[in-house]
Amino acid sequence: MKSRTKKKSEPSTWRDLLPNSSRRPASKTAMRKRSLSFAKSALVVICLGMVGVGFWWGSQRDVYETVLLWNKMDEPVKRVTFESDGVLDHRWFQNWFGPLRDRTLMQIDIDDLHSELIKEPQIAYAQVRRIFPSTLEVKILEENPVLVVRLGKKGGGVQDWMISADGDLYQGVGYTRQILSLLPSLSISPKQLQIDPNGRGYRKLEGISFVTPLLELARREYPSIYRDWKVVSYSDPQGSGPGSFVKVNSGKVKNIRFSPGNYAAQMKRLKYLLLEPDFRRQPIIESIDLSHNRSVFAKL
Secondary structure (H helix, E strand, O other): OOOOOOOOOOOOOHHHHOOOOOOOOOOHHHHHHHHHHHHHHHHHHHHHHHHHHHHHHHHHHHHHHHHHHHHHHOOEOOEEEEEEOOOOOHHHHHHHHOOOOOOEOOOOOHHHHHHHHHOOOOEEEEEEEEEOOOEEEEEEEEOOOOEEEEEEOOOOOEEEEEEOOOOOEEOOOOOOHHHHHOOOEEOOOHHHOOEOOOOOOEOOOOOHHHHHHHHHHHHHHOHHHHOOEEEEEEEOOOOOOOOOEEEEEEOOEEEEEEOOOOHHHHHHHHHHHHOOHHHHHOOOEEEEEEEEOOEEEEEO
């Protein structure tokens, strides 16, 4: 009896020829790719870490600088700068503002300071700034007076009140006699002066804004004629009837009458007339009336 021997089963497909082990031998190219990938990952981690450290350091530095800034804000004001385009000076501001008493910049309410400056009738514009660590900067523009009115005081004598271009009346500070002598005086009826109910002197003279263009034109383009003007008066300067006029008394001409409006043409005629030989020879001229359009009436 023949012995039966088991035959080994032969592989049926090519997949059966693969080795049982799951590990494959790595090639140099694969190892290089793996190393490069690892290096990239490590580089990304390092960069993220550096960014995080940078943000942390920046936040710590901001905190440190903020602490230093607040410490500087606590310093008392050491310097006050004051600039004006008019007659007010640094001494005036010191007297007006009062002592600092070791106050810091943050303790000074610059909005309130600005509002108080603007309330002064002589001040038309104000700018207040803090300059750290310890400087307060103040700049102002003053009203440019066009006339002065001299009013009697209860105790005797007179008191000068400045009149701005829009008719505000205020007691000027810092104006010298020389400056006041260059301004014509306003002749006005006491009835036209109304007391301000807020206790700030007198109410605005509404008619002045119609007279101001004549004064500014004469001062700017006819300075030699303007310097001779002494007294100015007016009646209904916003009107156009025969009762509307502006009068000027000067050293050369006792009475110059203007019609409100079209001041440029009237000033040209006045200059031409004063250059005439007959008028130049006269030391004093009684009157010149320019209020009748192109017709001029003069009395020597």
